[in-house]
Amino acid sequence: MDEDLSKTVAAFRQLVTTINRAKTHGMLTEAAGVQLDRPDVQILVHLLDAGGPRRVGAIAEGLQVESPHVTRHVSSLERRGLLTRVKDPEDGRAWQIALTEEGADAAARCRRVTVEWFGAAISDWPVADRAELQRLLSKLSDDLCVHLQSRLADSSVR
Amino acid sequence: MDEDLSKTVAAFRQLVTTINRAKTHGMLTEAAGVQLDRPDVQILVHLLDAGGPRRVGAIAEGLQVESPHVTRHVSSLERRGLLTRVKDPEDGRAWQIALTEEGADAAARCRRVTVEWFGAAISDWPVADRAELQRLLSKLSDDLCVHLQSRLADSSVR
DNA sequence: TATTGTTATACTCTATAACTATA
DNA sequence: TATAGTTATAGAGTATAACAATA
DSSP states (O other): OOHHHHHHHHHHHHHHHHHHOHHHHHHHHHHHTOOOOHHHHHHHHHHHHHTSOBOHHHHHHHHTSOHHHHHHHHHHHHHTTSEEEEEOTTOTTOEEEEEOHHHHHHHHHHHHHHHHHHHHHTTTSOHHHHHHHHHHHHHHHHHHHHHHHHHHHHHHHO | OOHHHHHHHHHHHHHHHHHHOHHHHHHHHHHHTOOOOHHHHHHHHHHHHHTSOBOHHHHHHHHTSOHHHHHHHHHHHHHTTSEEEEEOTTOTTOEEEEEOHHHHHHHHHHHHHHHHHHHHHTTTSOHHHHHHHHHHHHHHHHHHHHHHHHHHHHHHHO
16 A cells, blocks of 8 residues: 555545535635525536536536535525526526626635635745646546546446 | 636635545445445544544544534444444543444545545556645645634634 | 533535426 | 426434533
C-alpha cells in the first residue's frame, strides 16, 4: 500500500468532512447575507455558473441528484422570488428555470464569499503552488468522476 | 476576482459532490464486502487510523460531529460485534471504544478499497504530479481547517 | 458545578415509487 | 410508449435539548 497515497486520501477525507459541516455552511451564508439551505445555494450557483436558464433535469444531472429533489427546492425558491419557471417553447413537458435579478444577486454573493474564503485560506501560498493546486484539483476532479462512472457501470452490469 | 481561484473552487465543489453521492458509497462498500452506512464506516476507519481505543468525545471531535451522533452508531456497531465499549479506568464517566477483530478487519477493507479507488483514478499521473497532489492537498486541508476555525470564532464573538 | 456520555426529538438532505402531461 | 417533471413517501444523516452519572 502506497504511503503517500494513503496520506492523500486522509487529507482529502479531512477536507470533505470540514466542508460538509453545518457550521461551515452557516458561516458562509451569514457572510453572504442570505438565508438559504445548502441545496438552495447549490441550485442558484449552478444556474449562475451555467450563464442562463436550464431545465430541471439538467440541473439534477449537474448536481448529481435526483430530479424530485430539484423540483422541491426550485418550487421553494420560486415562491421566494429568487427564480422563475418558464415553459420551454420547444418542449411542452419541460420548464426552463431562470434566476431572477434577486436570485442572481444572492447566487453571486454566495459564490463570491466561498471563493474569498477559499482564497484567504491559501493567500500566503507561493503563486506557483496555487497554480499547481488549480491544475491538479481540476485533473483530479475529472479523473475521479470518469473513473467512478466506469466503476458504477461495472457493478450495475454484474 | 481571481479566475484561477474560481476554477479551483469549482473543481473542488465538483469533487465534493461526487464523493457525497449515495452511489459512490454503495460502490465502495460493495467492493469492500460490508454493509455499513457512511457514519459507520467513518467511525471504524477513524478508530483504525487512531491505532487504538478512543473515547466517544474524541471520535466526535475527530469526525467533526456532535457526540449523540457517535453514541448511536457506536451502539449499533457494538450490537453487531464490530467494536466494544470498555470503561475508562482513569475516568468513570468515560468509555474507551475499541475495534474488535472483526471490526478492524471491516475497517481495513473499507480503507483499502477507498485508497485503491483513489489510486486507480490517478494511476497514469506522472509521479511528480502525484507527489505534488499529496503535498498540496495536505497543506490545503490544514490551512482551510485553521482558517475556518478563526472565521467561526469571529462570528460567534459577534 | 463542570464534564462525559446517553436518550429523546426534530430538522436537513436525498432517494424511490407512483403519477400527470406531453411527445 | 417513452420522456419531463411533479407529488408523496421514506430513509439516511446530523443537530439540539434534556438528562444521568461521575469528577
